[in-house]
Amino acid sequence: MTITLTHYVVLSAVLFGIGVFGALTRRNAIGIMMSIELIFNAANINMVAFSRFITPETAAGELFTMFIIAVAAAESVLGLAIILAIYRKRQVLNADQMDLMKW
Amino acid sequence: MDNMIITGMLAAVMPLLGFLIIQAFTKKHHMLSAYVSIAMIAASFTMAVLILLGQLKTPGMHNYSLPWMHIGSVEMNIGFMINQLTSVMLVIVTFVSMLVQIYSIGYMHGDDGFSKFFSFISLFSFSMLGVVVSNNLMQIYIFWELVGLCSYLLIGFWYTKPEASDAAKKAFVVNRVGDFGFLLGIIFLSTKAGTFDFIAVEEYVKSGAIDPNYLTVIVLLLFCGALGKSAQFPMHVWLPDAMEGPTPVSALIHAATMVAAGVFMVARLFGIFVLSPGAMLVVAYIGGFTAIFAASIALTQDDIKRVLAYSTVSQLGYMVMALGVGGYTAGMFHLTTHAFFKALLFLGAGSVIHGVHTNNIWDMGGLHKKMPVTSVTFLIAALAISGIFPLAGFWSKDEILVATREAGMPLLYYTALITAFMTAFYMFRLYIVTFLGKEKGEASRRAHESPLNMTVPLMILALMSVVAGFAGVPGQENSIYNWLYHGEHPHETHFNMPVAITSTVVAVTGILLAFAVYFFNWIKAENLKKASGPLYALSKNKFYIDEIYLFLIKRCFFTIAEAVKWFDKQVVDGVVNMAAFVMRWSGRALRNTMTGRVQDYALVIFGGAVAAIVAFAIYNPAALQLLGGR
Numbered sequence: 211m212t213i214t215l216t217h218y219v220v221l222s223a224v225l226f227g228i229g230v231f232g233a234l235t236r237r238n239a240i241g242i243m244m245s246i247e248l249i250f251n252a253a254n255i256n257m258v259a260f261s262r263f264i265t266p267e268t269a270a271g272e273l274f275t276m277f278i279i280a281v282a283a284a285e286s287v288l289g290l291a292i293i294l295a296i297y298r299k300r301q302v303l304n305a306d307q308m309d310l311m312k313w
Numbered sequence: 314m315d316n317m318i319i320t321g322m323l324a325a326v327m328p329l330l331g332f333l334i335i336q337a338f339t340k341k342h343h344m345l346s347a348y349v350s351i352a353m354i355a356a357s358f359t360m361a362v363l364i365l366l367g368q369l370k371t372p373g374m375h376n377y378s379l380p381w382m383h384i385g386s387v388e389m390n391i392g393f394m395i396n397q398l399t400s401v402m403l404v405i406v407t408f409v410s411m412l413v414q415i416y417s418i419g420y421m422h423g424d425d426g427f428s429k430f431f432s433f434i435s436l437f438s439f440s441m442l443g444v445v446v447s448n449n450l451m452q453i454y455i456f457w458e459l460v461g462l463c464s465y466l467l468i469g470f471w472y473t474k475p476e477a478s479d480a481a482k483k484a485f486v487v488n489r490v491g492d493f494g495f496l497l498g499i500i501f502l503s504t505k506a507g508t509f510d511f512i513a514v515e516e517y518v519k520s521g522a523i524d525p526n527y528l529t530v531i532v533l534l535l536f537c538g539a540l541g542k543s544a545q546f547p548m549h550v551w552l553p554d555a556m557e558g559p560t561p562v563s564a565l566i567h568a569a570t571m572v573a574a575g576v577f578m579v580a581r582l583f584g585i586f587v588l589s590p591g592a593m594l595v596v597a598y599i600g601g602f603t604a605i606f607a608a609s610i611a612l613t614q615d616d617i618k619r620v621l622a623y624s625t626v627s628q629l630g631y632m633v634m635a636l637g638v639g640g641y642t643a644g645m646f647h648l649t650t651h652a653f654f655k656a657l658l659f660l661g662a663g664s665v666i667h668g669v670h671t672n673n674i675w676d677m678g679g680l681h682k683k684m685p686v687t688s689v690t691f692l693i694a695a696l697a698i699s700g701i702f703p704l705a706g707f708w709s710k711d712e713i714l715v716a717t718r719e720a721g722m723p724l725l726y727y728t729a730l731i732t733a734f735m736t737a738f739y740m741f742r743l744y745i746v747t748f749l750g751k752e753k754g755e756a757s758r759r760a761h762e763s764p765l766n767m768t769v770p771l772m773i774l775a776l777m778s779v780v781a782g783f784a785g786v787p788g789q790e791n792s793i794y795n796w797l798y799h800g801e802h803p804h805e806t807h808f809n810m811p812v813a814i815t816s817t818v819v820a821v822t823g824i825l826l827a828f829a830v831y832f833f834n835w836i837k838a839e840n841l842k843k844a845s846g847p848l849y850a851l852s853k854n855k856f857y858i859d860e861i862y863l864f865l866i867k868r869c870f871f872t873i874a875e876a877v878k879w880f881d882k883q884v885v886d887g888v889v890n891m892a893a894f895v896m897r898w899s900g901r902a903l904r905n906t907m908t909g910r911v912q913d914y915a916l917v918i919f920g921g922a923v924a925a926i927v928a929f930a931i932y933n934p935a936a937l938q939l940l941g942g943r
Contacts, residue, residue: 234916242912305912312909 218259226252237304239293243286250282317367318377321395324360324403325442327353328410328435335432346428347418350435354411357442361403368400372796376448376512389509394448397797398645402445402577405652408777409569410438412770416660417561419767420667430470434565437463441570445577449509450499453581457495457538457574461488464571468558480554487551491541495578498534501527502585515584525589532592535582543575545633546603549626550859556618560663563618567625568656576632576648583641597637601717601725604630606856608735612742613852616672617662620743624698625655627732631713634725640716642797646785647713649793650705653781654697657774661691664767665747668760674743679752683760686768688748690775695744697778699737699820705782707817712785714816715809730819737823745831 225248232245254275261271297303331353339345378392414434421430440463443456462485469481503509505527506517518528539545544552552572556563566572579586579596586593604627611623628651635644664687669677681688697704700711710733717725752758762768785793829835842849851857 230919234912234919306910308911309909312907 215259215263218255218263222252222255222259225249225255237306239296239303239305239308240290242305243289243293246289247282247286250278254278315375315377317364317375317395318393320360320364320367321375321393321399321403321446324357324364324407325393325439325446327357327360328439328442331435332432332439335428335435340428340432343427344418346431347414350431351411351414351418353435354407354414354438357438358404358407358411361400361407364395365400365404368395368397369796372397374512378448378510387503387507387509389451390449391452392448392510393446394511395446398577398580399445401645401649401797402573403442405573405649406438406441406445406569409652409656410434410441410565412773413561413565413569413656413660416564416663416767416770417559419764420561420663421559426470430467430559433463433466433470434562437467437565437570441574444574448511450503450511450514451509453578454492454496454499457542457578458492460542460571460574461485461492464488464555464566467562467566468555470558470562474557477557480551480557484551484555487548488541491537491539491548494534494537494540496538498531498537501531501534505531511581515582518585518588528585529589529591532586532589533595535585536579536592536596539575539579539633540599541575542578543572543629543633544626545575545599545630546606547858549603549607550862552626553619553622553855556616556622560618560659560666563622564656564659564663567622567659568652572625572629573648573652576629576636576644579633579636580641580645580648583636586636587639593637593639595637597634597717597720597722597725600630600632600634600637601728602630603627604634604732605728605735606630608732608739609852610855611739612735613849615674617665617674617677617743617747618659618672620674620739621655621658621662624658624736624739627736628655628698631710631729631732634729635713635716638717638720638722638725640713640720642785642793643709643712643716645797646793647709650697650709650778650781650785653774653777654694654704654706657690657694657771657778658698660767660771660774661687661694664763664771665691665760667763667767670759671754674746676754677747677760678750678754679748680760681748684748684762686762686771690768690771691748692744693775694778695740697782699740699824700733700816701820701824702813702817703779703782705778705780707813708782708785711809711813711816714812718809718812730815733816734819734823737820738827741824741827742831745827749832 229245229248229252232248233242236242236245257271257275257278259271261269265271293303296308300308302308328350331350334349334353335346339349373396375395376392377394378390381389381391383389414431417430417434421427424430437460440456440459444453444460447453447456465481465485468484469478471477472481499509502514502518505523506514508514508517517523523531540548552567555566558566586596607623607626607630611620611627614620614623628647632644632647632651635641635647664684665677665680666672668680668684668687671677693704697706700706714726714729714733717729826836830838830841854860
């Protein structure tokens with residue numbers, strides 16, 4: 211069995227779905243962060259797959275993915291720092307308890 | 314732009330310059346302010362005389378317009394119009410204003426608002442000169458309102474006195490009522506004619522393009538403005554109250570600025586007025602009625618300035634009546650001569666008040682010995698206004714009488730004659746009670762003659778009151794009538810002997826009656842009072858016009874105001890409150906969605922994105938093919 215573009219796209223869709231589900235339902239803030247990373251990766255797989263199958267002569271998709279990985283890493287650092295700061299201040303990790311912005 | 318226009322423009326602008334200099338720089342230095350103001354008005358006066366001399370040499374129309382702004386197809390100009398009428402008015406305004414200002418140095422001496430007073434007077438003169446030189450309706454209206462503002466400022470000059478601030482408000486409000494009519498008239502007229510320019514509007518109306526009935530409405534609306542400014546019945550109520558201002562201001566208002574504006578406006582638009590005979594009839598009868606009505610009130614007033622105020626209303630009625638019967642030159646000539654002797658009367662009254670510190674004539678008496686200059690000049694003015702040969706009032710008043718007679722309006726003619734009789738009577742009642750007889754109180758014993766800077770203007774005005782009339786001796790080649798005319802031909806004037814004799818007899822009878830009652834006591838004033846019965850009370854209380862207005866305002870105006878207030882509170886405020894209520898209620902409902910939990914927000918964002926994609930797909934099926942690959 212050869213692996214076609216469809217396989218990649220389906221994998222990416224599944225990963226994206228898991229990511230969204232996790233991001234919306236996890237109570238732990240770190241879990242939400244991890245789910246968001248899944249969403250990023252779903253997008254990355256999409257990019258690489260489309261690049262490989264549709265425009266194999268250029269490497270634009272792969273290049274983009276590199277950037278996204280770097281940006282995602284930076285973003286994770288920032289997110290974790292925020293979560294840590296909140297934890298130190300309020301001793302909570304659950305996202306539904308961080309509701310200071312409520313009316 | 315010729316020399317005459319430039320001179321006229323400068324003449325008008327000079328007092329404004331004075332106002333600005335005083336307000337900006339010299340407010341702290343009282344005398345300096347007065348000198349600035351007087352220097353400016355003197356410069357104005359010089360230019361006015363130059364213009365008058367030029368016009369005497371070669372009469373003619375000089376007209377110049379600068380574009381100001383375009384609104385749609387309507388052009389608004391700033392313009393200047395100099396003709397015979399303008400030149401006469403320029404000289405009157407600047408001359409009287411100059412003398413009043415010189416006089417004010419003495420009268421206002423030591424007042425805290427000395428500089429302010431002079432700056433306001435300068436502004437007042439500027440406004441009036443602006444009215445005089447305007448060449449279009451919009452501009453005259455702007456200056457017209459400026460005149461109203463200045464009168465408010467000056468009547469309420471001693472604003473800490475409640476009566477003064479009330480009088481100022483009254484003058485302003487009553488004038489606004491008239492001005493509203495004037496504005497409506499201007500709008501109606503200029504929307505029809507498509508221009509504000511006097512000459513163009515007049516030509517348009519002359520072409521007969523306006524329906525005669527509509528024209529009558531327009532002319533009457535325009536006349537409303539004159540009703541207010543020139544204090545004609547029923548809008549005369551503000552003028553007597555305006556006496557609360559300093560006396561020089563009264564002199565200025567009554568002689569040169571303000572009240573002259575109304576008559577001048579009618580004269581300026583005379584070409585339009587004459588085309589509506591119906592409106593002219595109304596003008597004539599309102600003038601005639603005002604003349605006799607105000608004169609009958611003046612008979613019984615006790616306040617020296619109030620007598621003069623009602624006398625002004627009455628004389629203005631004369632002028633308006635003259636214009637109404639088509640006696641354009643007669644009306645304007647009377648305005649000219651009246652400016653001199655009425656300014657003289659007021660300044661004389663001011664001199665008396667300055668000396669005795671009371672306004673009540675019954676506290677005065679015997680002032681002739683104490684204040685000889687004031688007394689003699691006042692006598693000259695009284696003779697002039699009564700129309701005694703050969704003083705100024707004789708010539709102008711006779712011309713009005715002739716005009717009413719020749720217009721074939723006997724009712725107006727006899728009204729004018731009775732008014733002339735009353736005028737002579739109340740002027741001499743005033744003169745005798747104030748200056749002759751015995752000193753009646755402490756006030757008149759203390760009296761003293763006023764300083765020179767007050768008496769010299771009196772003497773100059775007295776001289777003018779004597780000689781001004783000779784400009785209008787009928788029948789002579791270069792009289793004012795052959796020069797200051799309206800229309801194609803100079804007015805035919807001739808000396809009407811029967812009228813002259815009648816008017817003189819009437820005036821002399823009035824004077825003699827006044828002497829008989831108040832000097833010789835042949836007829837007891839008390840008996841006269843009893844004989845006239847309720848008429849006396851009516852006159853004394855000014856025919857209860859103020860009370861009637863008060864009643865009407867309380868009854869009608871306040872009732873309407875209550876209804877409007879209810880509507881405003883319940884309906885207008887209701888709508889506003891409803892809007893606020895809906896906002897508050899919906900806000901309260903919607904704020905439950907603001908949970909503060911990021912995941913809720915993320916869910917909404919995600920749901921929104923999905924919904925957007927679905928909607929996109931439904932409305933744009935071609936996009937589905939994109940999803941399906943190539």
